[in-house]
Amino acid sequence: MKNINPTHTDAWKKLEEHFQSAKDFQMKELFKENPGRADEFCIQWEDFYVDFSKNIIDKETQSHLLSLTEEVKLKDAVDSYFSGEAINRTEGRAVLHTALREGSDANVKVDGENIIPEVFEVKEKIKNFSEAVIDGTRKGYTGLPFTDIVNIGIGGSDLGPVMITESLEYYKNHLNVHYVSNVDGDHVHQAIKNLNPETTLFVVVSKSWSTQETLSNASTIRTWFTKKAPQEAVAKHFVAVSSNVEAVQEFGIDSDNIFPMWDWVGGRFSLWSAVGLSISLSVGFINFESLLKGANAMDVHFKETPFEQNIPVQLALLSVWYNNFFKAESEAVIPYSQYLHRLPAYLQQAIMESNGKSVDRNGKPVDYQTGTIIWGEPGTNSQHAFFQLIHQGTKLIPAEFIGFKKSLFEDKDHHNKLMANYFAQTEALLQGKDAATVEAELKAKNVSEEEIGHLAPFKVFSGNKPTTSILIDKLTPESLGKLVALYEHKIFVQGVIWNIYSYDQWGVELGKQLATNILKEIEGNDVAQHDSSTEKMLKFFLS
Numbered sequence: 001m002k003n004i005n006p007t008h009t010d011a012w013k014k015l016e017e018h019f020q021s022a023k024d025f026q027m028k029e030l031f032k033e034n035p036g037r038a039d040e041f042c043i044q045w046e047d048f049y050v051d052f053s054k055n056i057i058d059k060e061t062q063s064h065l066l067s068l069t070e071e072v073k074l075k076d077a078v079d080s081y082f083s084g085e086a087i088n089r090t091e092g093r094a095v096l097h098t099a100l101r102e103g104s105d106a107n108v109k110v111d112g113e114n115i116i117p118e119v120f121e122v123k124e125k126i127k128n129f130s131e132a133v134i135d136g137t138r139k140g141y142t143g144l145p146f147t148d149i150v151n152i153g154i155g156g157s158d159l160g161p162v163m164i165t166e167s168l169e170y171y172k173n174h175l176n177v178h179y180v181s182n183v184d185g186d187h188v189h190q191a192i193k194n195l196n197p198e199t200t201l202f203v204v205v206s207k208s209w210s211t212q213e214t215l216s217n218a219s220t221i222r223t224w225f226t227k228k229a230p231q232e233a234v235a236k237h238f239v240a241v242s243s244n245v246e247a248v249q250e251f252g253i254d255s256d257n258i259f260p261m262w263d264w265v266g267g268r269f270s271l272w273s274a275v276g277l278s279i280s281l282s283v284g285f286i287n288f289e290s291l292l293k294g295a296n297a298m299d300v301h302f303k304e305t306p307f308e309q310n311i312p313v314q315l316a317l318l319s320v321w322y323n324n325f326f327k328a329e330s331e332a333v334i335p336y337s338q339y340l341h342r343l344p345a346y347l348q349q350a351i352m353e354s355n356g357k358s359v360d361r362n363g364k365p366v367d368y369q370t371g372t373i374i375w376g377e378p379g380t381n382s383q384h385a386f387f388q389l390i391h392q393g394t395k396l397i398p399a400e401f402i403g404f405k406k407s408l409f410e411d412k413d414h415h416n417k418l419m420a421n422y423f424a425q426t427e428a429l430l431q432g433k434d435a436a437t438v439e440a441e442l443k444a445k446n447v448s449e450e451e452i453g454h455l456a457p458f459k460v461f462s463g464n465k466p467t468t469s470i471l472i473d474k475l476t477p478e479s480l481g482k483l484v485a486l487y488e489h490k491i492f493v494q495g496v497i498w499n500i501y502s503y504d505q506w507g508v509e510l511g512k513q514l515a516t517n518i519l520k521e522i523e524g525n526d527v528a529q530h531d532s533s534t535e536k537m538l539k540f541f542l543s
């Protein structure tokens with residue numbers, strides 16, 4: 001991939017100049033001036049309707065942003081990404097989660113070898129295993145079918161599977177799936193408290209098989225299990241997903257029970273691999289395949305659609321526009337679906353671990369902003385929590401609203417109410433409410449002139465707050481696959497523009513290292529020298 005400082009491009013300079021007028025754009029005026037605006041800033045693709053007309057942009061903004069993609073050679077970067085080039089330079093790895101959703105006839109090479117046959121072998125293993133557990137032919141050590149699954153993993157080995165199984169709860173079968181991630185012992189003990197070892201299957205997921213949390217939780221659970229079950233039952237009840245097969249075997253998991261994954265799948269993009277085993281167990285392999293199929297459709301859209309009509313590219317460019325020109329620090333993702341309640345948490349890892357970097361591809365500190373802070377909660381709940389700040393606070397928070405045309409239980413009454421809120425909020429954020437309107441409303445309620453004078457300023461909404469609406473036909477495994485892949489590619493585009501490496505995560509290492517040392521001190525009751533704050537707290541903790 002090319003190594004281009006985005007701020008040195010002509011497009012960036014043009015964007016800076018253009019920003020001098022664009023920062024004062026009033027979207028309401030833009031809509032008035034251009035009756036075609038809602039059509040021009042809208043992409044309809046398959047079952048997705050993406051409206052980005054309620055953003056502080058005009059055609060000129062869009063054209064400079066598109067020139068930026070040319071100058072940073074985005075098209076070449078996309079080709080390198082899909083072709084298996086080692087674009088994760090600092091770890092020397094390809095980034096090929098997209099290969100996991102390819103068809104069986106695809107040919108994607110890593111080190112000269114086509115990886116697709118291996119991907120399909122593992123998929124077959126996931127299929128056979130999950131079908132046998134679901135239909136009860138694979139049984140526990142006392143001959144009873146499994147009723148409960150515990151996924152033990154953290155980060156990408158937890159957030160992806162948990163977000164998808166929660167999102168697809170409607171499609172779930174009879175198996176109860178639990179997730180244990182935190183090294184907090186209260187998490188694991190609470191999770192297993194009411195479980196029956198005879199009917200519980202444990203899926204230990206760790207790409208590296210060196211993660212403290214996962215190995216501790218797996219050991220604790222194995223000890224709990226073998227207190228009740230004979231040692232040889234471990235083989236029937238514990239399976240592992242990892243790229244470190246040797247270490248898994250050392251842990252005592254049977255080689256038959258290991259689902260491999262590969263270096264070329266990043267942890268936070270791994271739900272499409274065997275890391276998704278708990279998904280396949282929970283909703284069945286057919287639904288897992290539909291999820292992959294949806295993601296593949298988005299891959300093809302991203303790879304083949306001109307950037308003007310390309311959903312991940314347009315969303316990434318908008319985010320760069322707000323992040324680097326308006327200096328917005330965060331973005332909200334508001335799904336109008338309770339099923340998607342873990343999507344913002346999942347995206348926090350995907351986006352912030354990928355693009356939270358301050359060194360460019362030359363190893364030099366960047367002198368511009370990179371990764372955005374992502375946060376969010378489902379609507380309508382979030383309206384009653386933090387929307388006050390989005391409407392009337394001092395910060396600019398571009399927000400993505402995700403909604404569905406149809407609900408799953410087909411309760412029209414509820415769905416109409418939900419979606420009325422979805423539409424109303426983006427309209428309110430756009431339109432705002434001026435002082436004259438507020439005063440007229442108060443007058444109509446017979447509020448005294450004096451009171452109106454006091455109250456009116458608090459009731460004014462400045463409006464002009466940017467939102468992007470993603471309206472999808474229905475929440476299905478396939479549409480969910482498309483949505484998640486959309487965000488994966490948005491991340492990629494931003495990383496290319498910011499000239500950073502999106503696929504490493506060195507920033508998580510230091511804390512881990514220090515924790516290892518501090519744990520020794522805690523266990524030995526012997527506090528070493530630290531900064532005085534840490535030292536004093538450690539002594540207090542041990543007292």
Ligand SMILES: O=P(O)(O)OC[C@H]1O[C@H](O)[C@H](O)[C@@H](O)[C@@H]1O
Pocket residue numbers: 154155156157205206207208209210211214267268353505508
């Ligand atoms: O799957 P594992 O190797 O156990 O890794 C689990 C997680 O831990 C690491 O600290 C990384 O920050 C994450 O990207 C990763 O997903």
